[in-house]
Amino acid sequence: MNRPLVLLLVTGIAFGCNFPLGKLAPAAGVNPALWAIVICLGAGTALLIVTRLVETAPPVPGILRYAAISGLVSNVIPLFLTFAAIPHIGSGLAAVLVATSPVTTALLSMLLKVRPPTLLGLGGIALGLAGALVIIVGRSSGIAGGDLRWLLLAGLIPVFLGAGNVYRTWAWPKGAGPMRLGAIVNLAAVPPLAVLGFAWSGFDLAPLLTVPWLVVAQLAASTIMYLTFFRLQAAGGPTYLSQIGYVAAALSVAIGVAFLGETYPAIVWAGVAVVAAGIALSTLAQARAARA
Numbered sequence: 001m002n003r004p005l006v007l008l009l010v011t012g013i014a015f016g017c018n019f020p021l022g023k024l025a026p027a028a029g030v031n032p033a034l035w036a037i038v039i040c041l042g043a044g045t046a047l048l049i050v051t052r053l054v055e056t057a058p059p060v061p062g063i064l065r066y067a068a069i070s071g072l073v074s075n076v077i078p079l080f081l082t083f084a085a086i087p088h089i090g091s092g093l094a095a096v097l098v099a100t101s102p103v104t105t106a107l108l109s110m111l112l113k114v115r116p117p118t119l120l121g122l123g124g125i126a127l128g129l130a131g132a133l134v135i136i137v138g139r140s141s142g143i144a145g146g147d148l149r150w151l152l153l154a155g156l157i158p159v160f161l162g163a164g165n166v167y168r169t170w171a172w173p174k175g176a177g178p179m180r181l182g183a184i185v186n187l188a189a190v191p192p193l194a195v196l197g198f199a200w201s202g203f204d205l206a207p208l209l210t211v212p213w214l215v216v217a218q219l220a221a222s223t224i225m226y227l228t229f230f231r232l233q234a235a236g237g238p239t240y241l242s243q244i245g246y247v248a249a250a251l252s253v254a255i256g257v258a259f260l261g262e263t264y265p266a267i268v269w270a271g272v273a274v275v276a277a278g279i280a281l282s283t284l285a286q287a288r289a290a291r292a
Contacts, residue, residue, distance in 0.1 A: 004240055005283045007232035012247020014225035019095055019248065020255060021218045022083050028214070029207035032083035033197030035218070037190055038208075040075055042219040043226040044186030047179050050227065055177040063173045063184065070171075070181075071188035074164030078157050079189075080196055085157075088150040095252065097157045098245045099132035104162030105242035114170045115237035121285035125239065128278025132249040134271030138264060165238035168230075178230035186226060240286050243279060250275045 018039075025035045051057065086094050102125045110116040117125065172181070197203050208215065233241050250272050253264060 004232065004236040004286050005279075007228045007235060008240065008243060008279070008283075009247060011225055011228045011232050011241075012244035013251055014221050014228075015244045016248030016251035016255075017217070017221035018082075018225075019086075019252060021214060021221065023086055024214055025211065025218070026083060026087045028211045029204075030211070031197050031201055031203065031207075033080055033193045033200055034203060034205075034208060035083050036076070036079035037193045037197065038215060038218055039079065039222040040071075040186040040189040040193065043222040044183050044190070046219075046223040047183035047186065047226055051177070051179040051183050055179050057180060058175060060173045060176045062171075063176055063181075064188075066171050066173050066176075066181070067184040067188040070164060070168050070185045072192060073160055073167060075186065075189035076192045076196070077160045078164070080193065081153055081157050081160075084200075085150050085154040089154055094154060094157070095245075095249055096133065097154055098161065099129065099249050101158040101161040101165070101245050102239060102242040103129060104158045105165045106239045108162050108166045109169075109238050112166060112170065114166050115239070117239045117282075118285050118289060120288065121239060121282050124278045124280070124282030124285055125243070126278070127281055128243055128246040128275050131271045131274030131276075131278055132246050134274060135249045135253060135268055138268035138271060162238075162242065165233075165242050168233055169238045172234070178234050179227075182226045182230040185230075236286055240282060243282060246275045246279060 022035065026032060082094055082098070106117050106122060106125055108114075168181075168185075194203075229241075232244075253268055253272055257264070
């Protein structure tokens with residue numbers, strides 16, 4: 001499964017599950033850093049097992065440095081900020097911020113000349129962003145604001161996501177497979193998250209033990225996501241990868257209709273259609289670039 005569109009949809013759908021799960025976990029009293037550790041430790045361990053089965057593991061110079069930097073920029077900071085901010089600003093606004101990460105990724109990739117998007121690709125990014133914003137605004141007119149401090153901190157989420165997307169492509173260690181990188185990057189994020197957790201409120205495991213079904217669901221979602229995440233990075237580049245946020249925004253509508261009994265106005269469905277058009281345009285740009 002190396003086609004970028006298939007990888008994008010699988011990764012984006014799994015990524016989209018993080019928002020409802022990430023809202024329920026803090027509501028149950030789980031430390032946001034501890035919940036991020038659930039994601040990174042669970043996915044990292046699963047990917048390590050897969051790596052042993054499907055990839056060779058010759059020595060790769062610089063792989064530990066890559067894991068430490070990528071884990072901090074891509075996992076530790078954005079995950080912690082997301083789960084810590086959701087109780088204050090709402091999951092809708094958090095989703096809006098994540099959905100802007102393709103823009104920051106595109107800007108950084110053009111600035112640093114790391115697989116920059118074509119003009120057609122930029123059009124797809126802009127179209128997808130417009131659709132994602134329509135979905136979020138249509139789903140929750142009057143998004144809860146939260147205090148200024150949390151809004152400003154959460155505004156850093158797309159910046160770090162974009163920087164992480166570009167860094168992973170730019171510094172990809174030669175000879176390292178995607179499963180191996182996914183495993184070590186996730187595992188490298190665990191120690192700094194543990195430090196953050198102790199500094200935040202200590203590690204009280206009791207709330208985590210009260211929601212075992214939530215833990216299992218999060219482990220499943222994060223493992224599926226990271227099984228395809230680094231393959232998508234290698235196949236599609238940083239900007240195409242970043243559009244998993246658009247898929248996640250559209251998925252939130254499907255979850256609401258299928259499981260939560262929600263109904264949406266026509267503008268939301270229009271937003272879903274615009275997201276689909278943006279992804280199709282970006283996929284076309286990706287295919288043309290591959291043939292060039």
